[in-house]
Amino acid sequence: MLVTGTDHLGINRRLVKSPAKERPVKRVRSSSKEEAYKSLISHLDAILRDESTPLVDEVARMATLCSLVHILIPKVYWAGFYRLVGPKTLVVGPYCGTPACLVIDIGRGVCGQCAREGRPVVVPDVRLHPDHIACDAESKSEIVVPVFDAKGRLKAVFDVDSDHLSAFDEFDARQLQKVVRYLA
Numbered sequence: 001m002l003v004t005g006t007d008h009l010g011i012n013r014r015l016v017k018s019p020a021k022e023r024p025v026k027r028v029r030s031s032s033k034e035e036a037y038k039s040l041i042s043h044l045d046a047i048l049r050d051e052s053t054p055l056v057d058e059v060a061r062m063a064t065l066c067s068l069v070h071i072l073i074p075k076v077y078w079a080g081f082y083r084l085v086g087p088k089t090l091v092v093g094p095y096c097g098t099p100a101c102l103v104i105d106i107g108r109g110v111c112g113q114c115a116r117e118g119r120p121v122v123v124p125d126v127r128l129h130p131d132h133i134a135c136d137a138e139s140k141s142e143i144v145v146p147v148f149d150a151k152g153r154l155k156a157v158f159d160v161d162s163d164h165l166s167a168f169d170e171f172d173a174r175q176l177q178k179v180v181r182y183l184a
Contacts (some may be wrong), residue, residue, distance in 0.1 A: 027062070033074065037175040040072045046184050061183055062156075063094035069160060069179070070096035073172075077138060078161040081147070082111045082155055090115060093156060101135040109133035114144040114157045120173035126164040143168035145176045150184050 047068075048061055062081050069079040080095020082104055090104045090111055107116045109131055114121045123142045126132045132142075139161040147156040160178050162168065 016086070019028065030070045031160045034173075036073050037179075040068055040175075040179060041071070042069050044179065044182055059094060060184060065158075065179065065182060066094050068086075073160070075162045075164045075167040076160055077163040078158070081156045081158055082115075084115065090157065095159075097161070098136050101133055104133065105170060110142050110144050111157050111159050114146055114152060118146050118154060120145045120177065122170065122173055123170050124168075138163045140165045141167045143172055143176065145173060145180055147183055148178045154182075 017028075023176075025160075042064065047064055066079045066081065070076055077096030078095065078100070080097065080100060081093035083088035083093040085091045088106045089167070090106065092100045092102050093176075104111050106112050110121050110123055110129060111131070121142075121144045123129045123132070126134070126139055126142055141162045141164060142149075142159065144157050145152055145160045147158055149155045158176060160168065160172075160176065
């Protein structure tokens with residue numbers, strides 16, 4: 001649901017309100033990871049499971065998911081998708097953050113490794129990953145989870161970066177795997 005209100009910068013604009021909670025979505029800075037992911041799931045349920053959204057396509061769902069992760073999960077600097085567009089190629093999809101690498105080969109970098117292995121990859125310090133692709137010098141840690149379709153085939157990877165070292169762990173991997181199921 002959209003309403004007019006003041007955002008976190010004091011600007012009057014249209015805001016998304018969660019029908020379940022009847023409050024605007026705001027950036028969370030001090031929340032625990034557990035609270036942040038609970039809030040994320042609540043907002044995804046309210047927005048993407050609303051009966052008016054069956055006609056919303058996958059790109060819109062991806063964009064919504066990116067936006068919510070970017071504003072609700074602590075220490076997130078960049079969040080976005082790389083979509084599988086051929087047997088060996090990932091192309092950037094919806095994302096929130098600074099400009100990204102446009103094309104990544106399967107097997108290259110953290111995203112390509114995740115796509116090749118079909119499992120989450122957590123990188124506490126990107127400088128130590130032997131094949132990290134530096135799309136942005138501010139990125140210090142990264143997590144990438146695979147996105148599968150309803151038949152279990154890889155269709156994308158969800159990439160989340162932080163400008164903090166060791167921002168992500170196995171808890172994040174489990175939670176993000178739950179989150180990307182909204183796209184199955």
